[in-house]
Amino acid sequence: MSTLPPCPNCNSEYTYEDGLMLICPECAHEWSAAASAHTAGDDDKVIKDAVGNTLQDGDTITVIKDLKVKGSSLVVKVGTKVKGIRLVDGDHDIDCKIDGIGAMKLKSEFVRKV
Numbered sequence: 001m002s003t004l005p006p007c008p009n010c011n012s013e014y015t016y017e018d019g020l021m022l023i024c025p026e027c028a029h030e031w032s033a034a035a036s037a038h039t040a041g042d043d044d045k046v047i048k049d050a051v052g053n054t055l056q057d058g059d060t061i062t063v064i065k066d067l068k069v070k071g072s073s074l075v076v077k078v079g080t081k082v083k084g085i086r087l088v089d090g091d092h093d094i095d096c097k098i099d100g101i102g103a104m105k106l107k108s109e110f111v112r113k114v
């Protein structure tokens with residue numbers, strides 16, 4: 001079950017989904033689910049590094065563990081600095097580009113904010 005946000009117009013909790021729209025039965029207000037999820041902010045996942053720092057897009061991190069690059073013999077060495085990370089959804093929640101390796105995804109638990 002997903003929890004729908006309350007109506008931004010009258011705060012009613014009885015909102016329901018109709019396709020991509022959310023509808024409030026009490027005041028008949030209709031709005032876009034995607035836009036509301038974004039502004040409501042309570043859906044935003046906070047991604048933290050190995051020591052509990054909150055990570056943000058554009059942060060610089062270092063890798064705290066040797067990480068094998070899937071599908072290759074390359075290894076991202078511990079201490080590798082990665083600039084300009086981008087947070088993404090999924091098991092590997094950091095999208096980045098590493099010098100000498102290229103674009104790859106990392107797990108936030110194996111990095112540390114610089």
Ligand SMILES: [Zn+2]
Nearest residue numbers: 007010024027
């Ligand atoms: Zn309403």
